[in-house]
Amino acid sequence: MDKLNDKNKMKIRDILFSNNWITPYLKKYKSGLILAVFLGVITMLCAGLLMFSSGYVISKSARKPENILMIYVPVLMVRVFGIGRPVIRYVERLTSHNWILKITSELRKKLYLRLEKNSVSIANRLKIGDLLGILNEDLASLQNLYLRTIFPVLIAGALSIALLISASVVSLSLAFGLAIFLGILLILIPFLSFKWTVNDDTRLKHYRNQLFSDLTEDILGLQDWTLSGRKDDFLKNYLEAEKNTRSVQKGLFSFARKRGLLLQFIYATLVVFLLIWSGLHLTSGESLNYIAAISLMAFPLFDAYGPLSEAIVETQRYADSVKRLNQLPDSDETIRNQAIVSDDLSIRDMSFSFEDGQVVFKNLNLEINKGEHLVILGRSGVGKSTLASLVRGDLRPTSGKITFGNVEPSKANNVESKIGVINQSPYIFNATLRSNLTLAKLDATDEEIWETLELVGLKSMVESLPNGLAEWINEAGTQFSGGERQRLALARILLSNAQTIILDEPTVSLDPITENQLLQLFFDRLKGKTILFITHHLLGIQRMDRVIFLENGSIKIDGEPHALLNENEDFKRLYQLDQGI
Numbered sequence: 160m161d162k163l164n165d166k167n168k169m170k171i172r173d174i175l176f177s178n179n180w181i182t183p184y185l186k187k188y189k190s191g192l193i194l195a196v197f198l199g200v201i202t203m204l205c206a207g208l209l210m211f212s213s214g215y216v217i218s219k220s221a222r223k224p225e226n227i228l229m230i231y232v233p234v235l236m237v238r239v240f241g242i243g244r245p246v247i248r249y250v251e252r253l254t255s256h257n258w259i260l261k262i263t264s265e266l267r268k269k270l271y272l273r274l275e276k277n278s279v280s281i282a283n284r285l286k287i288g289d290l291l292g293i294l295n296e297d298l299a300s301l302q303n304l305y306l307r308t309i310f311p312v313l314i315a316g317a318l319s320i321a322l323l324i325s326a327s328v329v330s331l332s333l334a335f336g337l338a339i340f341l342g343i344l345l346i347l348i349p350f351l352s353f354k355w356t357v358n359d360d361t362r363l364k365h366y367r368n369q370l371f372s373d374l375t376e377d378i379l380g381l382q383d384w385t386l387s388g389r390k391d392d393f394l395k396n397y398l399e400a401e402k403n404t405r406s407v408q409k410g411l412f413s414f415a416r417k418r419g420l421l422l423q424f425i426y427a428t429l430v431v432f433l434l435i436w437s438g439l440h441l442t443s444g445e446s447l448n449y450i451a452a453i454s455l456m457a458f459p460l461f462d463a464y465g466p467l468s469e470a471i472v473e474t475q476r477y478a479d480s481v482k483r484l485n486q487l488p489d490s491d492e493t494i495r496n497q498a499i500v501s502d503d504l505s506i507r508d509m510s511f512s513f514e515d516g517q518v519v520f521k522n523l524n525l526e527i528n529k530g531e532h533l534v535i536l537g538r539s540g541v542g543k544s545t546l547a548s549l550v551r552g553d554l555r556p557t558s559g560k561i562t563f564g565n566v567e568p569s570k571a572n573n574v575e576s577k578i579g580v581i582n583q584s585p586y587i588f589n590a591t592l593r594s595n596l597t598l599a600k601l602d603a604t605d606e607e608i609w610e611t612l613e614l615v616g617l618k619s620m621v622e623s624l625p626n627g628l629a630e631w632i633n634e635a636g637t638q639f640s641g642g643e644r645q646r647l648a649l650a651r652i653l654l655s656n657a658q659t660i661i662l663d664e665p666t667v668s669l670d671p672i673t674e675n676q677l678l679q680l681f682f683d684r685l686k687g688k689t690i691l692f693i694t695h696h697l698l699g700i701q702r703m704d705r706v707i708f709l710e711n712g713s714i715k716i717d718g719e720p721h722a723l724l725n726e727n728e729d730f731k732r733l734y735q736l737d738q739g740i
């Protein structure tokens with residue numbers, strides 16, 4: 160566990176200031192930050208001065224002033240600070256939350272761009288639980304880091320400086336005494352709290368992350384747990400993991416309670432110190448009125464210093480979020496600055512290996528002309544889907560080049576409008592049918608949509624829906640059959656007007672009759688477009704212009720299907736095997 164702690168520990172300085180998520184915004188929006196901190200300090204000062212003037216009014220009144228006018232100004236001050244405190248606090252909240260929301264919206268955009276542009280490589284590297292964690296928790300954590308740590312620490316720091324300067328004007332002994340108390344509250348207790356809790360906190364975070372990540376996976380595979388009769392094991396694993404989390408949490412709560420008690424004791428000592436100091440130094444005449452004033456002034460300080468220890472301890476909790484976000488690959492917004500114009504695809508001397516070193520392609524060469532219909536065959540795991548990801552620019556060749564004209568898809572900003580994909584299970588969103596269809600062409604008219612629905616053979620089905628195009632589709636589109644979903648996917652592609660279409664085993668889970676009908680439909684409707692048809696089956700292959708067979712990272716067979724059937728023994732055997740001959 161110590162190893163784990165060392166690995167996961169991050170210096171507070173790095174969490175707060177040496178990361179590419181928070182630091183740039185601290186610089187970019189520093190005027191808003193300074194204003195929020197300034198207002199925070201003024202709020203605290205108002206609270207202190209409210210108590211100070213109240214103390215003065217009480218003392219002065221108790222000593223029976225000759226004239227009510229003698230306390231008129233202090234009473235007015237009580238009113239001013241009494242009203243000023245909530246008003247300035249309100250403005251401070253507006254400023255700091257506005258600042259935070261501005262930054263969070265930029266962070267969300269940045270996160271979205273990183274996830275979207277690197278979706279394939281990120282999906283390969285991260286577990287789904289981690290990905291959900293990033294989307295769900297990490298930005299909220301960063302938001303909390305600002306609100307619960309950065310602001311309170313800066314406000315308490317600035318307030319301490321203001322207090323010490325004011326105290327040193329009154330008396331050096333007062334400033335010295337105050338400096339000791341503020342040093343304990345601002346530095347010593349938060350520092351010791353951090354030191355004492357960092358190990359347990361890291362452990363808690365590790366258990367929680369593990370719990371979140373495992374639970375996500377387990378829930379995704381819930382059906383398999385139930386079907387394999389291991390429901391009890393599932394519950395046992397979960398309860399065990401939760402027990403660990405709870406026991407560490409209990410220790411941390413107990414520590415926080417003891418620290419709270421200690422802080423109360425220090426505050427009480429501070430009040431006693433101020434009382435004693437005032438009693439010793441303010442001994443006659445007008446100065447007697449300030450004894451209660453100075454002592455009471457200490458109370459609002461608790462608001463400023465109270466949350467500090469917890470805030471510093473919490474920074475460690477944000478370390479994971481900062482670390483995970485830092486690990487995301489840089490967004491390639493700036494790299495994707497070219498537009499694909501040509502539709503001729505050229506793959507030259509292309510090699511590709513995954514990060515784990517697995518070589519998928521070695522010096523692959525392939526030229527695909529606009530409008531060509533190409534079948535890509537090969538054993539499972541040979542790299543067909545990887546090739547599709549490379550063509551879409553989701554992955555980049557390790558060496559060599561893939562280009563449309565002379566533009567690499569991984570550097571293009573219009574891939575979505577140029578290359579469409581239909582895979583085994585097109586995703587249907589929990590939205591209206593119209594939104595699902597117009598995903599790639601938001602401004603499609605109803606007329607265009609109906610025309611397209613007719614082309615894919617779905618017009619009458621949609622007409623029969625109670626709300627037609629406005630029908631709300633339930634999550635994952637379960638009310639549609641597999642064939643209907645593929646037709647919807649085809650309609651999306653037709654509306655998008657993409658020229659190159661990758662069909663990645665689109666009919667693999669369908670019965671042979673539907674499969675045949677759908678393939679016929681795809682090839683009819685996609686006439687004139689370039690098709691890369693990835694498949695295991697040789698069904699419908701004769702309708703295509705060209706077939707390639709991948710083996711060991713390169714092309715083993717390449718030719719026109721009829722010619723291959725007549726001339727290539729390997730291909731003939733493959734065809735016979737597929738046909739069950």
Ligand SMILES: Nc1ncnc2c1ncn2[C@@H]1O[C@H](COP(=O)(O)OP(=O)(O)OP(=O)(O)O)[C@@H](O)[C@H]1O
Nearest residue numbers: 283513515517519538539540541542543544545546
């Ligand atoms: N993220 C990854 N990291 C490492 N290896 C990977 C990764 N994704 C895929 N692979 C490996 O790369 C090889 C090619 O995978 P790919 O999915 O492209 O094959 P395929 O020909 O499409 O297979 P299938 O016909 O079964 O869909 C496989 O051996 C696979 O295990």
